[in-house]
Amino acid sequence: MRLLLVEDDQLLAEGLSSQLEKAGFSVDIAHTAKEAGVLGEQEDYKAGVLDLGLPDGNGLDVLRRWRANKVAFPVLILTARGDWQDKVNGLKAGADDYLAKPFQTEELIARLNAIMRRSEGRVHSTVKVGRFELDENRQCLQIEDGTEHSLTGTEFRLLRCLMGRPGHIFSKEQLMEQLYNLNESPNENIIEAYIRRLRKLVGAETIATRRGQGYLFNDTV
Ligand code: CA
Numbered sequence: 001m002r003l004l005l006v007e008d009d010q011l012l013a014e015g016l017s018s019q020l021e022k023a024g025f026s027v028d029i030a031h032t033a034k035e036a037g038v039l040g041e042q043e044d045y046k047a048g049v050l051d052l053g054l055p056d057g058n059g060l061d062v063l064r065r066w067r068a069n070k071v072a073f074p075v076l077i078l079t080a081r082g083d084w085q086d087k088v089n090g091l092k093a094g095a096d097d098y099l100a101k102p103f104q105t106e107e108l109i110a111r112l113n114a115i116m117r118r119s120e121g122r123v124h125s126t127v128k129v130g131r132f133e134l135d136e137n138r139q140c141l142q143i144e145d146g147t148e149h150s151l152t153g154t155e156f157r158l159l160r161c162l163m164g165r166p167g168h169i170f171s172k173e174q175l176m177e178q179l180y181n182l183n184e185s186p187n188e189n190i191i192e193a194y195i196r197r198l199r200k201l202v203g204a205e206t207i208a209t210r211r212g213q214g215y216l217f218n219d220t221v
Contacts, residue, residue: 007029026179033057034057047074047112048075049076075094077099113137134163154179169215172191
């Protein structure tokens with residue numbers, strides 16, 4: 001899942017980003033309001049984390065502009081502790097949740113998963129398709145026969161993407177976009193390698209190839 005992290009504090013941004021990557025996100029960092037505005041409108045993010053105090057403007061203005069331009073991904077704002085006005089203004093500007101600094105990364109991740117769940121209309125923290133259940137808290141795959149497999153960050157992201165829309169064909173480019181951030185430029189063959197690994201877990205026929213189009217998660221097998 002692509003995530004946009006808007007935070008001008010370089011150390012905080014890098015630390016957070018590596019923890020978010022471990023939790024299954026692929027993260028782009030924007031350090032300024034200007035960068036955030038552009039990235040939010042042009043990339044396909046599943047969620048955003050937005051610091052309000054940015055060197056070239058207020059995060060709330062970025063958020064208002066996104067919402068005015070129909071940028072719909074759920075956004076969690078980072079506020080100063082005790083600043084209730086920021087929270088209220090943030091929610092009014094279109095934020096989906098807030099967290100006061102300093103915070104525990106675990107809480108941030110749990111809240112991000114919750115707002116993404118809501119934006120997808122899900123109630124549970126698992127994605128269930130046919131015989132398969134993906135647990136986003138524990139980053140593992142459970143199969144009806146009782147087996148359970150823990151997944152690497154990339155395996156989880158790829159499966160999460162495919163299982164999020166069973167029967168839908170994803171092109172390699174679309175899958176690459178959800179798997180990697182703007183700074184990474186892996187070869188497209190890597191998708192094939194990961195698909196092979198996932199097929200060993202779910203069975204070859206469960207992830208089908210549509211020649212020239214892409215891959216789909218088959219919920220009817
Ligand atoms: Ca700041």
